[in-house]
Amino acid sequence: MNRLASHAILAAAAVLVLALLGGEAASPVLYTAENTSTAAHADPATIQKRSPGDADALVPLMDDLLGQTGTLALTIKLRDYESAERDLARYSELSRQFDRLVVTLDVSGTDIGEFQQNNRKNQEALEALLNDTRRFEDLKRLEIEVQDGEQRMAIAYEGEALRQKMREGFSAYAKREPATTRIAEHYDLNTTPYQQSVEHFAEVADAADDWRPATGGTAASPLAIAVTPAEGRYGDTLRIGGRYAGGVPGTRIEVYVDSRAAGAATLDADGTYNHPYRIGRIVAGPHLAYATAGGIYSEVATFEVLTQNTTITLALAEVNRTAVACTGNLTIGDGLPVAGAPVLIRTDDGTLAAAETDENGTYRTEIVLPGGEHTLRAEFHAAGYPLNASESPAETVRVRGEGLSPLPFVAAFAAAAATGWYLRRRRPEEEPVAKAAPVPESPGETPPQVEIAGLPPREAATVLFRALRTRLGIPETKTPRDCARIAPAHAGFFERYERIRYAGETPTDEELRAMEAEALGGGEGAA
Amino acid sequence: MIRMAGAKKYSAAAVLAAWLIIVAFFMVLNRTLDLEVFFVLALIGLLVVAVLIDGAFSRPRYMRYIGYLIAAGVALFAYIVAEKILEILAA
Amino acid sequence: MAKVRREAWAVLLILLLAGGAVYAHATTTTEEFSRYNVGWNGTSNLAVEEVRDLRGLPPGATLLILAPDVAFTAEEVGYLRAFLESGGRVLIADEEGNANRLLADLGSTMRVRPGNLASLERDHVDPGLFTGYPVGNATIFSGVETVLLNRPAAVTGGEPLLETSILTWDDADGDGRIGGSETFGTAVVCAREGNLTVLGDASLFVNAMLAGNPKFIENIRPVLIDAAHSRTGTANPLINAITWVRETPAAAAAFAALAALPVAWRFGRKIDD
Numbered sequence: 001m002n003r004l005a006s007h008a009i010l011a012a013a014a015v016l017v018l019a020l021l022g023g024e025a026a027s028p029v030l031y032t033a034e035n036t037s038t039a040a041h042a043d044p045a046t047i048q049k050r051s052p053g054d055a056d057a058l059v060p061l062m063d064d065l066l067g068q069t070g071t072l073a074l075t076i077k078l079r080d081y082e083s084a085e086r087d088l089a090r091y092s093e094l095s096r097q098f099d100r101l102v103v104t105l106d107v108s109g110t111d112i113g114e115f116q117q118n119n120r121k122n123q124e125a126l127e128a129l130l131n132d133t134r135r136f137e138d139l140k141r142l143e144i145e146v147q148d149g150e151q152r153m154a155i156a157y158e159g160e161a162l163r164q165k166m167r168e169g170f171s172a173y174a175k176r177e178p179a180t181t182r183i184a185e186h187y188d189l190n191t192t193p194y195q196q197s198v199e200h201f202a203e204v205a206d207a208a209d210d211w212r213p214a215t216g217g218t219a220a221s222p223l224a225i226a227v228t229p230a231e232g233r234y235g236d237t238l239r240i241g242g243r244y245a246g247g248v249p250g251t252r253i254e255v256y257v258d259s260r261a262a263g264a265a266t267l268d269a270d271g272t273y274n275h276p277y278r279i280g281r282i283v284a285g286p287h288l289a290y291a292t293a294g295g296i297y298s299e300v301a302t303f304e305v306l307t308q309n310t311t312i313t314l315a316l317a318e319v320n321r322t323a324v325a326c327t328g329n330l331t332i333g334d335g336l337p338v339a340g341a342p343v344l345i346r347t348d349d350g351t352l353a354a355a356e357t358d359e360n361g362t363y364r365t366e367i368v369l370p371g372g373e374h375t376l377r378a379e380f381h382a383a384g385y386p387l388n389a390s391e392s393p394a395e396t397v398r399v400r401g402e403g404l405s406p407l408p409f410v411a412a413f414a415a416a417a418a419t420g421w422y423l424r425r426r427r428p429e430e431e432p433v434a435k436a437a438p439v440p441e442s443p444g445e446t447p448p449q450v451e452i453a454g455l456p457p458r459e460a461a462t463v464l465f466r467a468l469r470t471r472l473g474i475p476e477t478k479t480p481r482d483c484a485r486i487a488p489a490h491a492g493f494f495e496r497y498e499r500i501r502y503a504g505e506t507p508t509d510e511e512l513r514a515m516e517a518e519a520l521g522g523g524e525g526a527a
Numbered sequence: 528m529i530r531m532a533g534a535k536k537y538s539a540a541a542v543l544a545a546w547l548i549i550v551a552f553f554m555v556l557n558r559t560l561d562l563e564v565f566f567v568l569a570l571i572g573l574l575v576v577a578v579l580i581d582g583a584f585s586r587p588r589y590m591r592y593i594g595y596l597i598a599a600g601v602a603l604f605a606y607i608v609a610e611k612i613l614e615i616l617a618a
Numbered sequence: 619m620a621k622v623r624r625e626a627w628a629v630l631l632i633l634l635l636a637g638g639a640v641y642a643h644a645t646t647t648t649e650e651f652s653r654y655n656v657g658w659n660g661t662s663n664l665a666v667e668e669v670r671d672l673r674g675l676p677p678g679a680t681l682l683i684l685a686p687d688v689a690f691t692a693e694e695v696g697y698l699r700a701f702l703e704s705g706g707r708v709l710i711a712d713e714e715g716n717a718n719r720l721l722a723d724l725g726s727t728m729r730v731r732p733g734n735l736a737s738l739e740r741d742h743v744d745p746g747l748f749t750g751y752p753v754g755n756a757t758i759f760s761g762v763e764t765v766l767l768n769r770p771a772a773v774t775g776g777e778p779l780l781e782t783s784i785l786t787w788d789d790a791d792g793d794g795r796i797g798g799s800e801t802f803g804t805a806v807v808c809a810r811e812g813n814l815t816v817l818g819d820a821s822l823f824v825n826a827m828l829a830g831n832p833k834f835i836e837n838i839r840p841v842l843i844d845a846a847h848s849r850t851g852t853a854n855p856l857i858n859a860i861t862w863v864r865e866t867p868a869a870a871a872a873f874a875a876l877a878a879l880p881v882a883w884r885f886g887r888k889i890d891d
Contacts, residue, residue, distance in 0.1 A: 415605030
């Protein structure tokens with residue numbers, strides 16, 4: 001096979017390989033040991049590690065929460081209100097941490113979720129107990145100081161209202177005990193502080209009961225209150241109202257639900273008042289309502305809020321190359337939208353994005369994601385709502401990811417230019433020599449007679465070089481490389497001689513014969 | 528039979544081929560075939576071989592155009608490096 | 619002449635490399651738990667001594683039965699019983715439930731219950747790779763604080779030796795999170811009755827997991843492995859042939875004699891010398 005064919009085949013093969021590799025250039029990692037796993041085991045070296053996270057903090061936190069109920073109830077019973085405030089602050093902080101942890105670990109569907117709801121109700125109950133007990137103390141002191149009969153009646157009514165609140169609060173608290181204890185025992189928690197807290201709560205409520213006869217009778221408050229209907233669901237409007245015996249029409253009646261102001265009503269001409277109360281963000285279960293007119297407290301009425309199921313939907317749309325828009329609706333079973341509710345969007349790597357529904361129950365948010373396939377799910381954790389939690393089905397979306405940026409191309413161009421400049425700088429003799437006009441061959445000159453038999457090969461080569469140089473008419477001051485440029489037809493000869501002369505190579509006999517033939521005016525056979 | 532003239536050229540090519548085979552062997556052993564890593568190691572091999580066979584006093588024909596090849600290789604190398612830096616900054 | 623030798627050396631080198639690659643390819647497999655599998659799911663790095671006959675077991679040794687898939691005959695059960703009574707320890711590592719038959723025959727109340735255990739207390743993204751905690755005092759877990767488990771099965775009965783955390787559930791629907799009817803509860807992964815220990819995770823002995831529990835592997839050594847019933851063999855006929863030759867002294871001697879023939883021919887005297 002001659003050289004041209006072999007060179008052509010090599011060039012074609014090189015071009016083919018480069019083309020094949022170039023086709024893969026967009027994804028240069030051709031193969032990696034992927035997440036290999038079988039049914040029996042997975043290769044831990046290929047599974048991503050994740051930070052150990054807070055899963056081991058979950059159970060100890062539940063233990064802490066139960067312990068806090070015990071200390072808080074005890075300090076309330078002992079009337080050490082400063083410590084009680086501190087304990088309450090700590091308890092709220094722990095509850096907040098626990099709520100965050102439950103959402104992050106995605107365990108709200110288990111009995112831990114039920115524990116969380118009970119804990120929140122317990123916290124509110126204990127907070128109400130603290131405020132009520134403090135107010136109760138103030139009333140007892142006032143009762144001793146005040147002489148005026150009307151004011152004493154007002155104090156009596158308020159005290160009766162407080163007593164009823166504490167009594168109702170205790171019965172709800174005690175009703176939650178079996179379920180909470182059962183869950184706590186499942187996780188091997190210490191339930192003694194919690195059970196003690198129930199006892200302390202009972203004692204505080206009993207102490208309030210004992211005070212009642214001392215005020216002289218169980219006179220019913222002139223301000224009556226009733227809640228109709230006595231139970232409702234999210235979105236329903238209850239009517240809180242009643243009759244105020246002996247009240248002046250036009251007086252302002254303030255209505256409280258669970259110790260928080262829920263609105264005001266004015267007394268009508270016929271001595272009744274009416275306040276519509278819409279059930280919004282309030283937990284399910286029993287609640288208290290009472291009213292005040294000036295200093296007169298009404299009795300306490302209870303009403304029940306029932307839970308309902310919710311449905312949440314999720315739709316994904318692409319906004320640009322890196323962001324995805326998530327929209328959806330949060331509704332109750334019969335289509336009533338839930339307004340102003342917090343919605344969480346969970347991505348497949350565990351991060352959570354928060355959104356809020358507007359007055360139509362629709363939420364919309366944009367999430368920035370890296371390129372690739374992602375699975376998203378919308379969740380509604382019914383924190384503080386009389387609704388059950390719900391989650392949407394998982395939706396997948398493909399994010400295109402960032403496009404090509406121009407910076408690498410600029411870097412490549414700059415590197416090529418720098419390399420070119422560096423290599424040019426090393427070979428300055430390109431320019432001057434090219435200007436020398438190639439000396440034309442003068443045919444017909446007699447070839448010089450040279451004798452190389454008997455000489456060592458390198459010396460023979462030197463002799464032949466000189467002969468050729470003279471034959472071509474190149475001045476003797478020119479080096480072999482200069483000769484190669486001046487007479488390109490014999491470039492091979494001069495290059496070979498340059499290696500022999502300066503790089504210490506030794507020519508073979510064959511080569512010498514070829515060089516001799518060329519030097520003496522033979523063919524083009526370059527060595 | 529290996530030709531005498533151009534023996535250096537052929538041994539240089541053989542060494543470069545052996546280096547590429549060694550690199551490929553270890554990549555297969557490591558169960559990861561990454562074109563960018565292979566290209567960078569091949570470029571290093573080419574640069575080393577070019578420096579070693581380049582004589583100070585002569586420039587054979589096969590060394591005349593190696594400058595262009597090296598420039599193209601360095602350009603692609605700069606592209607890969609810039610891309611990796613952008614990847615690290617974006618993360 | 620020197621050039622010819624150089625070319626020949628190069629060709630010889632390439633042939634040697636290729637021969638090495640072919641040998642490595644032919645003498646290894648990718649079967650799970652096999653001693654000849656050098657990949658991540660083989661047991662080639664487990665330094666054990668293989669035993670094929672349960673008769674002559676030294677008293678006081680530890681016998682490991684790894685992921686058994688061959689049934690035990692009544693005779694073999696008898697040998698195992700005798701071994702247990704003589705003070706030897708038997709460690710059965712099984713995550714599919716094949717060992718339940720043997721456990722019933724040995725009169726034990728322990729059983730392996732395969733399932734899809736997942737836990738929240740883990741260091742990896744895969745919910746099946748989680749940590750177990752030793753309870754009680756067993757010599758094989760002395761000095762071990764946590765054990766990295768790899769999709770284990772639960773073990774019922776016996777005295778518990780290795781328990782998971784309370785935040786573990788059986789992921790029946792395989793979605794990686796707890797939901798629906800799944801509940802949290804601790805699971806026992808290793809239990810013992812006398813000298814018989816049952817470990818619900820055979821994956822602790824594969825090559826990729828040996829580095830995860832170094833103290834545990836150190837504690838059970840020196841250990842014999844029941845090669846006749848464990849899944850550490852291979853179906854590859856070439857490997858089995860090589861092993862048979864290595865183990866039968868007569869065959870090994872025959873092969874050595876065969877190897878000597880070409881050498882003898884090359885360097886021996888010939889008729890026309």
